[in-house]
Amino acid sequence: MTGQEIVFALLGVVAVGSGVLVVTTRQIVHAALWLVVSFGALAGGYLVLTAEFVAWVQVLIYVGAVVVLLLFGIMLTRAPIGAAELDSGNRWAALAVAAGTAAVLVTVVVLGFRGVSAPPKAGGGSAEELGAAVFRTWVLPFEVLSVLLLAALVGAIVLSRSDIGPPEPGHEADRDVHRDGEEDR
């Protein structure tokens, strides 16, 4: 077991352990904060795997943006801050399905890749290499992805605006009453 493998195994234990805490903790804000730990450990794992650019993108987008967005969602939906019952009634069925998935996947992976190893070569995931790959080989998917991001942006704006949408004849009065009630709250 090389030093690299030891570091990666420790980071993997941290990532999976905090992932388990994300899905089992009874405080919803703690779940978001454990998600930060899990994503950070995964970014460390990417660094060990010499994928340094992906590691920094992971830190910037997941830890920086996605978790903050999730925290905004928690606050805006007035979720119960503090201990609350967050698990649904089918927890044991979910546990059985997850255990089955883990057993099948780990068995297949261990049987398939037992004894396969390769020492990673440094510099394979630098920003220079990845930039060249994105803008030479993968430039069409890159452009398609920018259109997708624009569509998602427009969709999110359309979804979160309440003053647009098809006019509903006959329901105008109801909606006005409803809106007044919301302002009172």
Next chain:
Amino acid sequence: MHLLYPAVVSALLFSVGVYGVLARRNAILVLMAVELMLNAVNLNLVAFDVFWRDRLHGGQVLTLFTIVIAAAEVGLGLAIVLLVYRNRQMIDVDRLRDLAEDRAPGKALDPPGEATPDWVAEGAS
């Protein structure tokens, strides 16, 4: 480096995400579990890209694309969750049963004694 370590970590992380999606009732916690599953896939992509020494870096570039798609997905998902919250005043996925097939009165999941919300009455009328 042995390829088994990232593959096993990825498999375990994916099943943790599966558990979270199935067991949580808060919609935002379900979104968090989906993010865990996406991260497991990303780890697999990076590990195999490094293992194959891909000249085109297909795995790592696909990981970047997956991260971008995950960001778009969580943005849209949160917009939908906020819309549901605005209409229903709750984001409990167990109680969002408008599209369920079995609408038999005996099978309602609402706990007894709870007042019927306004939107149920509106939808029934």
